[in-house]
Amino acid sequence: MIELQDVTKVYEGDVTGVEHINLKIEDGEFVFIVGESGSGKSTLLKLLMRELVPDEGSIIIDGQDITKLRRGKVAELRRNMGIVFQDYRLLSSRTVYENVAFALEVIEVPPKKIQRSVPAALNLVGLAHKAKSLPNGISGGEQQRTAIARAIVNNPHLVLADEPTGNLDPRNSEEIMDVLDAINRRGTTVIVATHDRDIVDEMQKRVIHIENGCIVRDSEEGGYDDED
Ligand SMILES: Nc1ncnc2c1ncn2[C@@H]1O[C@H](COP(=O)(O)OP(=O)(O)OP(=O)(O)O)[C@@H](O)[C@H]1O
Numbered sequence: 590m591i592e593l594q595d596v597t598k599v600y601e602g603d604v605t606g607v608e609h610i611n612l613k614i615e616d617g618e619f620v621f622i623v624g625e626s627g628s629g630k631s632t633l634l635k636l637l638m639r640e641l642v643p644d645e646g647s648i649i650i651d652g653q654d655i656t657k658l659r660r661g662k663v664a665e666l667r668r669n670m671g672i673v674f675q676d677y678r679l680l681s682s683r684t685v686y687e688n689v690a691f692a693l694e695v696i697e698v699p700p701k702k703i704q705r706s707v708p709a710a711l712n713l714v715g716l717a718h719k720a721k722s723l724p725n726g727i728s729g730g731e732q733q734r735t736a737i738a739r740a741i742v743n744n745p746h747l748v749l750a751d752e753p754t755g756n757l758d759p760r761n762s763e764e765i766m767d768v769l770d771a772i773n774r775r776g777t778t779v780i781v782a783t784h785d786r787d788i789v790d791e792m793q794k795r796v797i798h799i800e801n802g803c804i805v806r807d808s809e810e811g812g813y814d815d816e817d
Pocket residue numbers: 600601604605606624625626627628629630631632633784
């Protein structure tokens with residue numbers, strides 16, 4: 590479970606990132622974080638991945654307050670997290686297969702396990718047939734599916750995605766959401782920050798709406814603008 594208790598992050602220059610956030614997310618949930626540009630969506634995700642530490646409050650993930658983690662423990666925390674960005678962040682000189690395998694190589698997973706895990710992840714995102722392609726030789730949607738395969742290849746408990754469909758057309762966006770939905774149905778908690786109304790309305794999942802760093806609405810199985 591993830592629990593944020595009165596979490597506040599203020600950037601330099603007194604700019605509010607998020608303010609007094611209280612939030613619980615159960616294991617296996619699929620949650621959208623929505624809100625206008627600058628409302629605090631990325632800040633919230635960065636706090637969860639411990640790229641940022643809050644000025645106040647605690648962030649408890651699986652019983653551990655991650656705001657108090659020592660530096661050496663951060664890598665361990667992230668090992669249980671899959672992170673997906675808007676701009677894919679693939680290595681351009683490596684193939685689809687190598688990009689996904691690299692995530693395991695850096696944490697010294699044995700080669701035999703890598704050889705089993707990478708094809709399974711590529712199958713899950715529907716990209717087995719592109720394993721030997723370079724990122725420049727595949728579509729944006731396929732690049733994002735590669736990034737998702739990389740994020741989930743180590744079977745994380747939690748997937749965090751910041752605007753994963755931000756650079757994609759509606760059809761590719763739908764495919765990305767189908768992949769994230771499939772990952773969620775296997776039991777992984779998925780948190781997606783987005784301002785893409787269409788996908789939020791289509792998916793009918795929990796929607797947490799933030800404005801100026803504060804949660805203004807938290808609806809179960811709703812659309813972008815639904816009330817509780
Ligand atoms: N590194 C930073 N330094 C100073 N202010 C920042 C920094 N990062 C974000 N902010 C500010 O914090 C507020 C929240 O930003 P955040 O990036 O969380 O918004 P967002 O909801 O993700 O927006 P977008 O939809 O444009 O990605 C904004 O006012 C933003 O300008």
